[in-house]
Amino acid sequence: MELRLSPTTMPTAVRPASPSKIGVSQSPTASVNGFSGALKSALGAVDQAQNHAVKLQHEVQMENPKVSLEETMVAIQKAQIGFQATLHVRNRMVQAYTDIMNMQV
Numbered sequence: 282m283e284l285r286l287s288p289t290t291m292p293t294a295v296r297p298a299s300p301s302k303i304g305v306s307q308s309p310t311a312s313v314n315g316f317s318g319a320l321k322s323a324l325g326a327v328d329q330a331q332n333h334a335v336k337l338q339h340e341v342q343m344e345n346p347k348v349s350l351e352e353t354m355v356a357i358q359k360a361q362i363g364f365q366a367t368l369h370v371r372n373r374m375v376q377a378y379t380d381i382m383n384m385q386v
Contacts, residue, residue: 320370327363334360 314321334356340348 327367330360330363
């Protein structure tokens, strides 16, 4: 699983020059999706990794000679790492929301 943030989701201080300023057209979905789009795609990738690991587990249990135990274990570990990363992101977002809600105006 690979999570890459597009330039539109980076903080303004580290964001490179906008594509329209350097002569490259920007897709309309990139500006609309932003952080929520990146989060949805990352969650989709984690879901796909978990589904792939489950599928490989079933194949190993059915003793499919085309699926190796090593490949299955690697897929399980990738899915677990992706889930743990997603869990950490969720916890950070909940903590940030709680901090903002506790701020006095």
